[in-house]
Amino acid sequence: MYAIVKTGGKQFKAAKDEVLIIEKLEGEPGTKVTLDEVVLIADGAKVKVGSPLVKGAKVTGEIVRQCKGPKVNAFNYKPKKNERKRWGHRQPQTHLRVTAIEAGN
Secondary structure, three states, rough: OOOEEEEEEEEEEEEOOEEEEEOOOOOOOOOOOOOOEEEEEEOOOOOEOOOOOOOOEEEEEEEEEEEOOEEEEEEEEEHHHHHHEEEEEOOEEEEEEEEEEEEOO
């Protein structure tokens, strides 16, 4: 059984006991989290597709850790002007272990 969950402007495939790396959610490691925006639930041959969400469905999980993603480097320059700008960014992430998937109605 798996579900497609929407969080942080992206969609993720969530299965039981799987660890998802998603956009940062508030909470310390060990905190229980419920994701209510479930787009699809598949259980073998049975598939429930929401329009846009599956009613009553939710995915619960536990925060494993809070961290930052890989560094993304960027560089701008203007030729013949001696203008150069370099910067980097690391996106905050949450590692979430899925503990249960509830199908709803």
